[in-house]
Amino acid sequence: MKTIVLGALLVTSAPETPAAPLAPTTPWTVEYADNLCVLSRDYVTDKGKITFGVRPWPMGDSVEIVLLQPASYGVGIQNGKATITLMPSIVAIPATYSSYVTTKSRMRIATVDIPSTALGQLGSSTGIEIAIAGKPPVSLTLGKMKGALGALSMCTDDLLRSWHLDPSEQLRIATPAQPIQSVNDWIGTDDYPPDALLRESQGAVTITWTIDTEGRITNCGVAATSGDPALDSAACATITKRGRYKPAIDKDGKPIAVHSTRRVVWLLP
Numbered sequence: 001m002k003t004i005v006l007g008a009l010l011v012t013s014a015p016e017t018p019a020a021p022l023a024p025t026t027p028w029t030v031e032y033a034d035n036l037c038v039l040s041r042d043y044v045t046d047k048g049k050i051t052f053g054v055r056p057w058p059m060g061d062s063v064e065i066v067l068l069q070p071a072s073y074g075v076g077i078q079n080g081k082a083t084i085t086l087m088p089s090i091v092a093i094p095a096t097y098s099s100y101v102t103t104k105s106r107m108r109i110a111t112v113d114i115p116s117t118a119l120g121q122l123g124s125s126t127g128i129e130i131a132i133a134g135k136p137p138v139s140l141t142l143g144k145m146k147g148a149l150g151a152l153s154m155c156t157d158d159l160l161r162s163w164h165l166d167p168s169e170q171l172r173i174a175t176p177a178q179p180i181q182s183v184n185d186w187i188g189t190d191d192y193p194p195d196a197l198l199r200e201s202q203g204a205v206t207i208t209w210t211i212d213t214e215g216r217i218t219n220c221g222v223a224a225t226s227g228d229p230a231l232d233s234a235a236c237a238t239i240t241k242r243g244r245y246k247p248a249i250d251k252d253g254k255p256i257a258v259h260s261t262r263r264v265v266w267l268l269p
Helices: 116-123 146-162 167-172 194-198 229-242
Strands: 002-006 029-033 036-045 048-056 062-070 078-087 091-101 107-115 127-132 138-141 173-175 203-211 217-224 248-250 258-266
Touching: 029 146, 036 062, 036 146, 048 116, 048 138, 048 146, 062 116, 062 127, 078 107, 078 116, 107 116, 107 127, 116 146, 146 167, 167 173, 194 229, 203 229, 217 229, 229 258
Parallel strands: 002 258
Antiparallel strands: 029 036, 036 048, 048 062, 062 107, 078 091, 078 127, 091 107, 127 138, 173 248, 203 217, 203 258
16 A cells, blocks of 8 residues: 655755664554554664554555654655665665655654565565665665564555455456556646645545455445545545556456555645
8 A cells, every 4th residue: 555645846966875773762563543553663863763563555556665764854745756775685676766755743744665575575675775766865774674564564464454445355356457548647736735735734645445356346345534524525536536456366366356555645735
């Protein structure tokens, strides 16, 4: 499940020399919060605390790497290209990112989307470098995390059950459903509901849907509301209209109906 963050694009600054890998200051923690499962731990720099997190989207095609750090650059929403490099194998994963500054804490949250298949590689890695275009790379020591990823998987299964979805569905899939066009193109700032704009309403909605045997999206519903019915409805309506997949294939070689999820963050430009 991928977070879609909507808002204005900003020009980024020139890159800086990367710092040495940071050592963690806290153990791994799995958090059940706001209809999300997040595996995280903290690091400290001379500019303040950094929180690194892993947030797999249940039944989705991506995993989010989350970086929470002091808002040292820009304001508003930023989007662009990023690279995740895993150590010691030096596996580089091309990715995209979105980031925004939180209103209350004035911290910048950056989410970097990587394929869900990379989660296994992450579990066998000892370190990670997060390089967001135009920003100083962040290099972190991970340490052993297979056990922590196991706890995260349990949280994800519990979350699916709370949404009335069956975690064992994944065991029946031989080839996952594949989006025909980039998910990033399914929804954009032009889809912001006009009445919500007039009310200066914003928020995050988590939605779930069925991908039928023809690759179409049906039965879109709200798992966690944004608090604004207009934003919730717009997320489902737009993704149902534009989203198309190559259908999932089961172990008998036949198309199978499956589910997917997204979190859409509506932020005022």
